[in-house]
Amino acid sequence: MTHSDIKSRSTYPTILAIESSCDETSAAVIQGGKVRSNIISSQLDHAEYGGVIPELASRLHQQQIVRVVEKALSEAEVSKHDLDAVGFTRGPGLLGALLVGTCFAKSFALGLGKPLVDVNHMQAHVLANFLQEQPPEFPFLCLTVSGGHTQLVLVKDYLDMELMGETIDDAAGEAFDKAAKIMGLPYPGGPEIDKLAKQGDPKFLKFPRPDVGPYDFSFSGLKTSLLYKLKDGVKADSHFLDDHMADICASYQGAIVSVLLDKMKKAAQDAGVKHLAIAGGVSANSELRLRFQQMCNEQHWKAHIPDFQYCTDNAAMIAISAHFQFQAGKFADLDVTPFTRGGL
Incomplete structure (x- = not known):
C-alpha cells in the first residue's frame, strides 16, 4: 500500500459499526464520515413486560446480529474485505447485550485482520450531531x-x-x-x-x-x-x-x-x-x-x-464516533471487555 493510499484510508475510512447496548440490534457502514447504511432491529418482545428484560435482550441480539450485519454490508454495497476497521459499543449498557456485540466485533475484526475500535455509547450520542449536514x-x-x-x-x-x-x-x-x-x-x-x-x-x-x-x-x-x-x-x-x-x-x-x-x-x-x-x-x-x-x-x-433515526440507539452514531477515533489512531486490543456504567 502506498503512502497516498494510507493517507486516503485515514481520511476516508470504511467502517462497520455495531450497537447492542440495550434492546436495539444495529449495524451501520460509514465511508469517509458519510453513512452508507444504518440497520436497526428493535426488540418488540419486551413490550409485554413493561420494560427491557436483560436476559431476553442478550438472546435476541444473538439471534439478530448476523442478519443485521449482513444487511448493513449489503445495503452499503461494501464487501467485508473492503472494511478498514470494525467499531462497536463497549458501554455503558446491559452487560449481556454488550457482550454479544463485543464478542461479534472482536471475532469479525480478528477474522478479517482489521483494527478494532471501542466506542463509548454516551460520546456516540453526542457525536450523532455530526451526521447532520451542518454540524x-x-x-x-x-x-x-x-x-x-x-x-x-x-x-x-x-x-x-x-x-x-x-x-x-x-x-x-x-x-x-x-x-x-x-x-x-x-x-x-x-x-x-x-x-x-x-x-x-x-x-x-x-x-x-x-x-x-x-x-x-x-x-x-x-x-x-x-x-x-x-x-x-x-x-x-x-x-x-x-x-x-x-x-x-x-x-x-x-x-x-x-x-x-x-x-x-x-x-x-x-x-x-x-x-x-x-x-x-x-x-x-x-x-x-x-x-x-x-x-x-x-x-x-x-x-x-439530530434526525429522528439518530436520536434513539443506532449504529450510525457508533460509526461516526469510530470514524473520528480511527482518524486519531485510537484502537482497541482484542482483550477489551465491556463496561456497564459510567459517563464520558
Whole structure:
C-alpha cells in the first residue's frame, strides 16, 4: 500500500459499526464520515413486560446480529474485505447485550485482520450531531437525554468532552417511562406521553423543581409527586385519571422539559457557547425539540437537533464516533471487555 493510499484510508475510512447496548440490534457502514447504511432491529418482545428484560435482550441480539450485519454490508454495497476497521459499543449498557456485540466485533475484526475500535455509547450520542449536514462548531454544549442518562456535556473537540452536570437519580427517559407505567400507559411510555400531551393543558398540574446544584438534575421527586397527585385526584373523583389523562401528561412532560432547558440555558450562558445540541432517545420528544429551538432563537444561539433515526440507539452514531477515533489512531486490543456504567 502506498503512502497516498494510507493517507486516503485515514481520511476516508470504511467502517462497520455495531450497537447492542440495550434492546436495539444495529449495524451501520460509514465511508469517509458519510453513512452508507444504518440497520436497526428493535426488540418488540419486551413490550409485554413493561420494560427491557436483560436476559431476553442478550438472546435476541444473538439471534439478530448476523442478519443485521449482513444487511448493513449489503445495503452499503461494501464487501467485508473492503472494511478498514470494525467499531462497536463497549458501554455503558446491559452487560449481556454488550457482550454479544463485543464478542461479534472482536471475532469479525480478528477474522478479517482489521483494527478494532471501542466506542463509548454516551460520546456516540453526542457525536450523532455530526451526521447532520451542518454540524455544531466547537466548543458547543450538548444535552444528552435517554432512558439511562441525562447529561450536560461541554464538547471541546470530537474526542474531548467535559461533563458539566448529570442526573443524581432517575434519568429523564426513565422518569417518562415510570410515569407512564403508573398511569397504565403502554411501554415505551415516553412516546405515549408525548402523543397525549399534545391534546392537554400543561398548566393543569404543578410539579416541584428540585434544587440540586446549577447543572445537575433530579427526577425522582417529580415522579413521586405525580404518584401522590394521581392518588389524591382519584380519591376525590374515581374518573380523574380517565378524564384528565392528556392534561396530566402535558403537565408532567412540560415540567421535565422545563427542568432540562432551564439547566441547559444556565450552563450555556456560563460556558459562553453559541452552539447548542441535544441527543439521545428523549431528544425525539416533540415538545423538547420545539422549546429547545425556541430557546436558542431567543438567545441567538445555533440549535442542532439530530434526525429522528439518530436520536434513539443506532449504529450510525457508533460509526461516526469510530470514524473520528480511527482518524486519531485510537484502537482497541482484542482483550477489551465491556463496561456497564459510567459517563464520558
